Amino acid sequence: MTAAGAKISVQGVAKTFQSAAGDAVSALGEVDLDIAPGEFVSIVGPSGCGKSTLLNVLAGFEEPSQGEALMDGRPIRGPGPERGVVFQEYALFPWLTVAGNVAFGPASRGIAADEVAARVRHYVAMVKLDGSERKYPHELSGGMRQRCALARCIANDPDVLLMDEPLAALDALTRLSLQDELLRIWSEASRERPKTVLYITHAIDEAIYLSDRVVVMSERPGRIRRVIEVPFARPRAPEIRTDPRFHALTDEIWLLLRREP
Ligand SMILES: Nc1ncnc2c1ncn2[C@@H]1O[C@H](COP(=O)(O)OP(=O)(O)O)[C@@H](O)[C@H]1O
Ligand SMILES: [Mg+2]
Known part of the structure; x- marks a missing residue:
């Protein structure tokens, strides 16, 4: 390339x-x-x-x-x-609900309220948090929080x-x-x-x-x-984890990481 x-x-x-x-x-x-x-x-x-x-x-x-x-x-x-960024933690505003967090980016860039609401519905459903729109981050499990962080990020369509x-x-x-x-x-x-x-x-x-x-x-x-090319086709399914090539790649990377400079 x-x-x-x-x-x-x-x-x-x-x-x-x-x-x-x-x-x-x-x-x-x-x-x-x-x-x-x-x-x-x-x-x-x-x-x-x-x-x-x-x-x-x-x-x-x-x-x-x-x-x-x-x-x-x-x-x-x-x-x-x-360019959207998702971190390990601290990615959500604790004082905003799920919907408020997802709406934040588009709303702060001046997108019209009905369009923001449509995006919130779309992305909240995409990350399967429908039903939790009005919850605050502290009410969510770690996995739900990261799904919300992902929705918040992609709601800006980066x-x-x-x-x-x-x-x-x-x-x-x-x-x-x-x-x-x-x-x-x-x-x-x-x-x-x-x-x-x-x-x-x-x-x-x-x-x-x-x-x-x-x-x-x-x-x-x-x-x-x-730089290692991964040969598996998409969409990927958990079965590839048992593929011998998956193990061979894991070993190869492991050895590279362990090697002295
Ligand atoms: N703002 C900073 N000021 C001084 N040193 C920093 C700063 N940010 C990172 N470092 C140092 O740079 C190195 C690389 O950090 P980082 O990029 O966070 O590594 P990684 O994400 O691979 O664990 C580390 O030694 C870290 O302590
Ligand atoms: Mg790091």
Whole structure:
């Protein structure tokens, strides 16, 4: 793929932070990565290798110290509704209901009230939270909260979804069922226009199950160690977890993560 056709293009991006004591912390090494429109790409890597830093650069929350991140060939200069972000937690406004959270983005961009209400109905149903519209985040289970966060994000109809370990705080069974929900929601939301996903996780099986490609990063300052193509067709079903190729990919990524720099 040429950078020209990429939805997201990361070109020589590196990030160094200044600590409070004045030392430089190299958080992210030089990274080059192109993501095609509609592609689902995961990043796995050791804790602290700069995954969130890279996602924050793409979200426009952080500026790279070096290199450039582009969307549709244009440099990313700050946050924007065309790039939706879902975090592990704290993604919902606790003082707003489910409906209020989902309505927030479209309403704050001046979309007419009846159109906002229609979007709320559409996306709340898509994430199967109908019946819980008037509940507050503290009344929801962890899984319901993350479905609400997803609805809140896609209610802005972003082209790109940036997800930073969105399922990491959930118990194992909820995590598995939400992986399937996420794939279904992504494919439904992509019907009109493809949605490109960059997904960070530390769970190797999750990365394989969800993605078209898995980017494996090295220790901090993280660099791309390898990019692995996932061969399974879509729609994906839980049976692929027992496929020998699934296990072979899991082992391959595991060995890459364990390897010394
Ligand atoms: N705002 C910041 N100031 C200083 N250091 C930071 C800042 N954000 C992240 N870091 C450091 O950069 C490194 C990478 O962090 P992060 O991107 O959060 O890693 P990951 O998400 O892969 O666990 C870590 O050593 C972290 O402590
Ligand atoms: Mg992180």
